[in-house]
Amino acid sequence: MKILSIHQESQGVYGPPRITAELHDRGEVITEKTVAKIMRSLGVSGISPRTFKVRTTVIDPFASFPDDLVQCQFDQGRLDAVWTSDIAYLTCGEGDMYLCAIKDEHSKKVLGWSVADHMRTELVLGALEMAVAERGGNAAGTIMHSDRGSQYSPASGGPPR
Incomplete structure (x- = not known):
């Protein structure tokens, strides 16, 4: 059976959407619902892409935060x-x-962003530098509001509030 063969070729990872796409690539005409029904009858299923949630807000227990x-x-x-x-977590190939992004809350424009394979303070500083440069180097009087993640904490070397 072609569905079972594709499922085994994927080492048990592919579920109905991917198996349906693979069958279409091979010239078969079948719906995803039919593939799902057949897979259930065979007792096989795919693996969900992510079964965990990445925590991007890690609060520094020793940091003090302004009002x-x-x-x-x-x-x-x-x-x-x-x-x-x-900061957002991105799954990439x-x-x-x-990804750290900084947005002006009046215009809703993203002024700066930074991407890295880590969540250290440098990620935030890169986005902040881009945002300040976007505004011509002048951000005096601007309030920077964020969650209480340690990357934003002055105590951990983060941007001042």
Whole structure:
């Protein structure tokens, strides 16, 4: 049976979507629902791509954090009043990566970003340097708001608040 053969060729990884695509590539006409039904009847299934969630917010227990200066009012009615930042985990073909982005909350424009294979402070600093350069080197008076991840903590060498 072709479905079982493709499943075995993938070392048990492929589920109905990939097996259906492979069958289509081989000239077969079949729906994903039919493939799923046949796989259930054979007692085989694919492996989910990710069964874990990566924690990108790691709070430094020794860091002190300033008061929330914006009180959830991120759009202050003008450019460069409040910038926000976050780190996202990316699964890539070459390996896992992290993306840090900095956004102006009035214009909603991403001003700076940085990608690395780590979540150290340098990731945030790279994005911050790009954002400041985007604004002509002047970010005086801008509030940088982020979660309480250790990369953003002044105590761990992160950007000042």
